[in-house]
Amino acid sequence: MKDALGSVQSVLLLGGTSDIGLAAVRALAPRRAVLAARDEAAAARTAATLPAGTEVVGFDATDAASRRQAMDAAWGGGDVDVVLVAFGMLGRAGDEQLADARALHEVNGTAAVAAMTEAAERLRAQGHGTIVLLSSVAADRPRVSNYAYGSSKAAADAFARGLGDALHGSGVDVLVIRPGFVKTSMTGHLDAAPLSVGADDVAEAIVAAVRRRRAITYVPGAMRWVSLVLRLMPRPLFRRLPF
């Protein structure tokens, strides 16, 4: 159970090798964590560095049976307080993103929507819990450089906000986290953008969002205003931005 100050006891991480997801598990410091990962071996190595009470289960986000198995494993050990939806792919940049667009939408969009739907059903039945979607500031407005990625995140992001409203009064919260550029293994090959943050910064923001039950969180906080400006910017200008 989550306590009065927002400390949680159990976490299911969907995307069990995600740098941000793992940092969030460390920061939430639950008594029990389940890492659902495609690369079970890698997740198991990480689990060994996490406190006792960390389990690993195989997970393919795009496979309904696999999602059910992972959730069965998590709920088999009791209530789940937080479901972190942290799996995803970045895809390539520039023109090559067109070739990746469908896969991006299948993973970041459709699979995330399915995972949130299934988790929401279980959380509603248990009468409490929090879904945290790792979205992106890229979901706010499609940019030339990564609109395939941004639009796939936008789908999940919009769904999560609607789901959160639909679940109002059920004891279940749905929180959206929109980091800017995060330096992780997924982005290691890219040049860091302005206002970039580390996985631990995002993890801290997730802990604060869970404590306050805040629906939308930008990381860093200043990104909220940057994003607002970007969204209001006239298109001819926006399209010429150098990032």
Added chain:
Amino acid sequence: MPRARGDLLTRVLLSGWGRTAPTAADVERPAGAAEVAEALRSSNGRGVTARGLGRAYGDAAQNAGGRVLLTERMSAVRRFDGERGVVVAESGLSLDRLIRMLVPNGWFVPVTPGTRFVTLGGALAADIHGKNHHRDGSFSEHVEWFELVTPAGELRRVEAGSDLFHATAGGMGLTGVVTQLALRLIPISSAAMRVTTERAADLDTLLARLRARDEEFRYSVAWLDCLKRGAGMGRGVLMWGDHAEADGQPLAFDPASRLKVPFTAPPGVLNGLTTRAFNEVWYRKSPRRPHTGPESIAQFFHPLDSVLDWNRIYGPRGFVQYQSVVPLEREDVVRAMIERLSSAGTSSFLAVLKRFGRASGGHLSFPVPGWTLALDIPAGVRGLPAVLDALDALVLDAGGRVYLAKDARVRPETVERMYPRLGEWRAVQRTVDPEGVMRSDLDRRLGLTGSRA
């Protein structure tokens, strides 16, 4: 064709008086033991708990995803023995209604907490205490017997002194649902209180005054200013009282009409600044030397009851009450706790200190001989989890404990060590509830029944 039970249930979001950590449960309003038994027998796997007026600060009367039985339709007075001073009433009856009935007849409840808006069932489940604990003990010591619907759905009369009685008194509702109880009353000859007020300039003076004069009075409590640092640290106001002698006035109880906090305050209304100002005013308006005068029952016992929904003033994130007790010889821990709080800049709007007397026989009953300190703190205060964990460590080290009816954040392993009779309680609880029907969020969070999830 019988109606599906699902038709009778409504899912509702419930939280405790602190308004933190709400969870959803299916609520029902059984009208008596038979309907309670039926609800217990048809539990959906996430269990059942009873809820009275929701004054437990934390998650004791919540049951996420399960069933919550509201006792509001079980509030009748069954028998009143004006010779012996014993009342038999249903568990959903509030102390407010009971006091209104008793006072004109020259009787009073043996124990009242700081609010009249608690039920008899809740009073027993939390084994509540009042300002007279140093003399009269806790609520369950005045209960002769109660009727319990066991988790298996059978109705049992439980006499004081039995194992099941001790597991239920302070057992946080996890042994079954109490449907009625017999309560021994105390006689009064006036509706007025004779109250002595005095202020103490620092903690040492305050503790010394409580030690020196408590035994002269039936009721005793002290209010503390937790924000004052330096020489005046722990300054406060002492309040002692007794029921007044007959004064020719009629025995009447009619608390003044009540104010209401109409909406949830914006966050941060209660901050260091407002709390400091409030404390300063309260301290300054109290008499420097002992002053004795009359007060009404409501003024003396239930000052906050004159403001409806006062918990809304803490804003959307709510508040926690941290109430602990440490042995009498560990005054140093009382001091250390206040120092820890004031150095963290944590503003406790209301801090109350009292000396407890003997413990009751309840396995999980909170009061033990010692100093009890209660602190109301906004839940949103930065760094609060670590501050309260530090207080837990101080309390635990001194052999003390925190009050489960107030708790909303203690850790399971800490509770195991704070309540040495937990094992004894579990043995009785498992005998009466082998299927694990009685559940609550408090139980899930702390693993009280041993089936944490």
